[in-house]
Amino acid sequence: MSTSLSHAKSHAEFQRAAQFIPGGVNSPARAFGAVGGQPVIMARGEGPYLYDIDDNRYLDYIGSWGPHILGHRPEFVTSAIQAALETGTSFGAPTALETEMAELVCELVPSVEKVRMVNSGTEATMSAIRVARGFTGRDVIVKFAGCYHGHVDALLVQAGSGALTHGTPSSPGVPAGCTSDTLVLEYNDIEALTAAFQNEGDKIAGVILEPVVGNMGCVLPEPGFLETARELCTKYGSVLIFDEVMTGFRVALGGAQERFGVTPDMTTLGKIIGGGLPVGAYGGREDIMQAVSPTGPVYQAGTLSGNPLAMASGLAMLRELKANPPYERLETLSTKLVDGLHQAAEDAGIPHVLAQCGSMFTLFFNTEKVTSYAVSAQNDTDRFAKYFMGMLDHGIYLPCSQFEANFVSNAHTDDHIESTISGARDVFASLA
Ligand code: KE4
Numbered sequence: 001m002s003t004s005l006s007h008a009k010s011h012a013e014f015q016r017a018a019q020f021i022p023g024g025v026n027s028p029a030r031a032f033g034a035v036g037g038q039p040v041i042m043a044r045g046e047g048p049y050l051y052d053i054d055d056n057r058y059l060d061y062i063g064s065w066g067p068h069i070l071g072h073r074p075e076f077v078t079s080a081i082q083a084a085l086e087t088g089t090s091f092g093a094p095t096a097l098e099t100e101m102a103e104l105v106c107e108l109v110p111s112v113e114k115v116r117m118v119n120s121g122t123e124a125t126m127s128a129i130r131v132a133r134g135f136t137g138r139d140v141i142v143k144f145a146g147c148y149h150g151h152v153d154a155l156l157v158q159a160g161s162g163a164l165t166h167g168t169p170s171s172p173g174v175p176a177g178c179t180s181d182t183l184v185l186e187y188n189d190i191e192a193l194t195a196a197f198q199n200e201g202d203k204i205a206g207v208i209l210e211p212v213v214g215n216m217g218c219v220l221p222e223p224g225f226l227e228t229a230r231e232l233c234t235k236y237g238s239v240l241i242f243d244e245v246m247t248g249f250r251v252a253l254g255g256a257q258e259r260f261g262v263t264p265d266m267t268t269l270g271k272i273i274g275g276g277l278p279v280g281a282y283g284g285r286e287d288i289m290q291a292v293s294p295t296g297p298v299y300q301a302g303t304l305s306g307n308p309l310a311m312a313s314g315l316a317m318l319r320e321l322k323a324n325p326p327y328e329r330l331e332t333l334s335t336k337l338v339d340g341l342h343q344a345a346e347d348a349g350i351p352h353v354l355a356q357c358g359s360m361f362t363l364f365f366n367t368e369k370v371t372s373y374a375v376s377a378q379n380d381t382d383r384f385a386k387y388f389m390g391m392l393d394h395g396i397y398l399p400c401s402q403f404e405a406n407f408v409s410n411a412h413t414d415d416h417i418e419s420t421i422s423g424a425r426d427v428f429a430s431l432a
Helices: 008-020 075-085 096-108 121-136 190-203 225-236 255-260 308-323 327-347 381-393 414-431
Strands: 042-046 049-052 057-060 114-118 140-144 182-185 204-209 239-243 266-269 280-284 353-357 360-364
Touching (some): 096 114, 114 121, 121 204, 121 239, 121 280, 190 225, 239 255, 255 266, 327 353, 327 414
Parallel strands (some): 239 266
Antiparallel strands (some): 114 280
16 A cells, blocks of 8 residues: 555454455445555544544545545434434334334425335335336336446446447346346436437336436536436336435435425435434335335335334434534535645646535546546546545545545534645645
């Protein structure tokens, strides 16, 4: 690992992890595969900071890949979890906490009239596309290159040979049959989406998309894209699914659907909704959600769905966000950081583009505005790897891939932003 911080304990611990866990990680996103070297082993988080087992302190811009919008270990979340522990961990029976969570999600998220709790974003999207197919009696699902919706077989897919040819699996272990009804289009390509509906709209069960993409780096919807998806799904009776696992409660209290004023038929949620514990959710129009077992024939279940500890944690988080919305401060703080990074990169003569929505952003080493995966694929990933390692050396912990979003938390301060910009200025000088 090319940094000057001592990572001796991390290195030893990672060797041990790799003996028992594939790649030493429980999720490949953490593996430093895209930046080289080995992951840093973390010991604890506090506010805007992470501390590794070598006692290095980092300013954290991942926030567990999204959940920690208010920083690590906010007192109201930890005390809610501790209180829930007094009554038990899991009952496998309904609890009032689950009703409170469902009621609050229905209040906060415009599209959600009924909601089902699950344990991850993947479970949420997997369930949502099954419900869309069951509700419409159709099979085709439209998704967009560069949007990641979890490791769902039907969505681990690469575009077919022709623009309107259905997809093929993007991972071994996914049978062709799982993706033969998935159509992959370019994000922001209104013409291609319109043509797909003209071509087979009566077969399209649903369209799933990230309303603001985090998984090809941060990419915003171009004017008219979300609105067109909404119009076409309405016209052809298809289910519009906003995957707001990342944007939900992040870019606005009501998510991207509130921020952009486009209401989908279903929404998937994760990350922030659990306050750091494993929670996913899918919900939407009452008539669609009535199709879900036991009220309807579409089966979905989960031993730990609506787990009391996770509900206590998520409820504490959502109640705090509702009572004291951090969004204005987050917008100002994040804009200050993005503007500072832009100026620092400009001054160093580094080609780059920045994209930001609220407190999520990406600095792309690219010469073009990134509007789709085809453009994002042109990123200078070697330069990104050097930037990542240089920032790590300055005690700044960024997502370890150019194709991810950074997250500012409300625990970050102006001083943290200033020191991040100054660290970036040093690193850019070494990249020029
Ligand atoms: P999970 O199954 O990881 O909880 O959620 C899957 C998912 C669904 N939809 C969106 C928009 C997502 O961003 C995600 C997961 N995001 C990745 C980060 N890009 C999680 C990090 C990881 O896989 O370890």
